Amino acid sequence: MKNLLEVRDLWVEGGPPGGNYIPIVKGVNFSVKKGEVLALIGESGSGKSTISLSTLGYARPGCRISKGEVLLNGEDVMLLDAQSRRELRGTRVAYVAQSAAASFNPSLRINKQVIEALTIRSLMQENEAIEHVVDLYHRLELPNPQTIGKRYPHQVSGGQLQRLMAAMALSCSPDLLVLDEPTTALDVTTQIEVLKAFKDIIARENTAAIYVTHDLAVVAQVADQIVVLNNGEVVEQGQTDQVINNPKHEYTQTLMSAVRQTPSTAPINEENQGVEGQHLLEVKKISAAYGPHTVLNDVSVIVDKMETVGVIGESGCGKSTLAKVISGIMPPSSGDIILAGSVLDGTYKKRIRENLKKIQYVFQMADVALNPRHTIGTILNRPLKFYHDMTQTQRKQRVEELLELVELPREFADRFPDELSGGQKQRVNLARALAAEPDVILCDEVTSALDTVVAASIIKLLESLQKRLGISYIFISHDLSTVAAFADRIVVLYAGRIVEQGPTSRVLSPPFHPYTKLLLSSVPELRQGWLEDITATEEARSGIAKDVSVSSVGCPFLDRCPMSIKGVCSTQIPPIQMPTGGHEIACHRTIAELN
């Protein structure tokens, strides 16, 4: 069968216009057949977006195609004139962007934009077009398909907007669909439904697709073929099954092992569990609110020495707020933070320097956590000067030691943050936290903005530092697999309440609480067919597309729970049950029922 798309020896250069261009992609070859889905995997900056955009004959400012051919049905797209290029866009090749929120014009109603590709070419009249896309909405399982298109983009949720963008792309029934990280910005549970919708409709319409992503597990669900990019070159390509289960290239192997993480099987110290007494850090019945909105409700967590406590939950569950309360950025409305036996003040302004030193905070976005006008050396020097009594020479040496600790070369002390990559910046963040010689480090989604491989290396670094220096971590994340592999204990947050907490192995296998079950099942596994299995289950069906709402009465998980008890769960706060020491579950159902 002839290839729908053939990319031959493609070279891409990047650089500021007027400046010098350097090659980002060096000679890439691949092809896609009709109805086939090809996944393009690579780190950010690897040029995969540019490659995918070239199929539309488009290059972003700052990038250009310097060599090669992109053949769509035998015709080189790069050689077409402007008019022909415009004609093929939307009709033969269509694009689904990463951020639906940014790709929809905020001033125009949704329908108008979705049918635009049809109406400007007079392929259909407006009414016909609207009927056609409403049908697409139906098939994408969007709520209220008749009316959702009449709204403005800001009135619709992220996951729904992403599917609407898919409808927009599919409106002209293109031969090739280009999906550029379409689910990266979504929650785990939202991701499932969007993935399923995409997969179904692609199969239905027999559209070919290029799926650009860095998320391997997602790839396993949708792709027939995988192309792995590293350093601008294709290091491996082949059928999904082979690449995932039998990777040949070293890079691919590293990638696979970075994704496949096994839950921590650390031995549980039975004695320490649930024991009253000196813990390193105790979060005691903390409640916090932004004005009238309660964000945290009666949260209690314990952290001991050399322990990693993972806090997990979806966006909006309050996990970041918890970190803010612990560090004193946001004062709680009730409850205490107790550090080594003494109660800390609600706000950092009133805490003594000794205590501020002991709890350090590392942020998610490394870019804005480092002052772009300071050198790395200056950044690391300051906490040393501020917290410790050291001479200048001592500090200089310590800076070098710190850089070494986080596996960065010591020349970096003279560099500025914008000369570093994302992973390197995060290491500097860590080094800064370590400079204070803390007891506890709050890691707030520190790996969420990083690529898989880079994130894995940061986790490894954290683990080795813990062993060497005896630090404890509170590791906050929405990524269950990372937390599962790294944390000794897990705290599961939903809508500001703890629904389950305990040693990792006990919490995850077997999962008791319905929400924990839902979370676990939402994590895409690196095997084909997982998506079909999971969406067939009850958990997924009920977990779909609801907003997280904080309630003060009854169980917060009520409207997504497949096991709710009528009359009870809506009125009474779930009691805390403890199947074993240190393992708490907040649910009305008995342990036996949950098992």
Place this chain on the structure above:
Amino acid sequence: MITENTTAAHNVQYKKKKLNNLRLTPVAWMSIVIILFWITVALFAPALAPFDKAEMVSFESFKLVEEASFLGTDYLGRDVLSRIIYGARMTLGLALIATLISFTTGIVLGFAAAISSGWIDQILSRIVDAIMAFPSIMLALIIIGGVGTSLPVVILTVALIDATRVFRLSRALALDASVMDYVTVARVRGEGVNWIMLHEILPNTITPLAAEFGVRYTFAILFISSLSFLGLGIQPPGADWGVMVKENLQGLLYGSPAALIPAACIGSMSVAVNLLVDWFLHRSSTTIPEELVG
């Protein structure tokens, strides 16, 4: 071992290219030349001027290009060239003083308002809003008309009007910077407000503030000259470019360009500063897709 060195190397290459962007365009060069020219003239005025600014060189008014006088005489028979040279001092010097005053007040108050963001911020912002609700010329009119046309009053009035704009800008910049995580890091460390303002916020606001200095300076020059033109600024026989325009307006009807020369000088200086600021701010390229351009 898989490192992230590729991306880092990439970044370093970019940095080198960024420095190359500091190339000066011909327009920027021209602006710098003009500015330096006038600065020199202003600084060395007594040495450069052929005559004293008040000296009558001829009994003929509005004589074009006399033997003794290069640019001709003004309405009183004074040498235009000398008055221009001394005028540079007056106009450019006063504008500079006013801008310096407005900047120090504006920045300090603007930062304070951003950091405190409590009732201090509210009060300061409301006052600034109220002052800005007046058309600038009218405000100056009332103040100067009421208090008098002495130099300090003129300078302070201009400084007040300018300070409101500087306040708004520095407040906005400081607010933007203060929500950055690196400021939160400093706060949680226990750093004091002053340290944060000086070390974390200020370095990140220097570029836009420097550009604004240029803009405000130009405004001060134009405003002071305009006030002089209206008779509210520098009084004759002081040599100020604005006054010179006013004095010699009649000459236009006789075909004498004596009024145009000082006006052109003002224009040249303000055009040069504005062009330089524009170059400074817009060295980066556009982010519009190529297909939409041209």
Place this chain on the structure above:
Amino acid sequence: MSGLIVHRLALGIFTMWVVSLLVFASTEILPGDVAESILGKEAPDEQIAKMRERLGLNNPAYIRYWNWLSGLFVGDLGVSLGSGREISELINDRLWNTVRLAAVTSIIAVPLAVTLGLVSAMRAGTVMDRSISIGTLCMMSLPEFFVATLLVFVFAVQLRWLPAIPIVRPDQSLLSSLTAIALPVMTLTFGVLAHMARMTRNAVINVLSSAYIEMALLKGVPNWRIILFHAFPNALSPIINVIALNLAYLVAGVVIVETAFGYPGLARLMVEAVGTRDIPLVQACGMIFCATYVLLNLFADIFSILSNPRLRTQK
């Protein structure tokens, strides 16, 4: 949305009130006794005292303020101390002149500026764009009196096409009145055109760099449609803002031009009033100018709210 608009209106009214306080207070600092200015310094003390009594100058400040403020509401702007005429009469003539000047300038400048800005933005980075940019920057940087005097020199003195001093009479023919204000209009256009063109360019460029514009491109939408239907609706708000700002300037800030051309407008009236310490006139003029500023800004604000769907609708 209506909540936002009501909030803006309330803020506007509040600002107006503060402004009225400031206007009143600032006239208090004008030295010189009003009664003295009318009767002359040599007048006997009793006469002055009686005049002060008559003018109500001996009342405490807040009473005078209240009288003045309540007068404003019924359209009674007081009596000019200089001429003895009703201020509302005086202002009426001048106001129409000013409005006429502002209107003609706007009709010419606004469409020209927006087009220039649009063209600039659509050709961003090209030589044309750079030249327009430099050109407008120069236009903006030149002092008004320079432009005014230059134009007078060229058109009135050398070429003798247009009158240097506009003669404005209420009974003029349209052509005659237009030629009269041609030079002032040209001078004003110079400044405001440049400013509006630059702001339009920036606003449109900002919008054109957005992701949704790229998306439209990737759907194959032709450029003209993108500019008209995708870019413009989003750029409208900042553009309207700039236009409002410049309109306010055309009413209140044109002292230089009015002085340079001897144009009988409102700004010159105020200058004269300050000169003669004609307090009621100063206050009235001040209020009108500030009211114009505040109202135009309010209008621009409300327009922004209405044109932004995110503010217009509920989530």
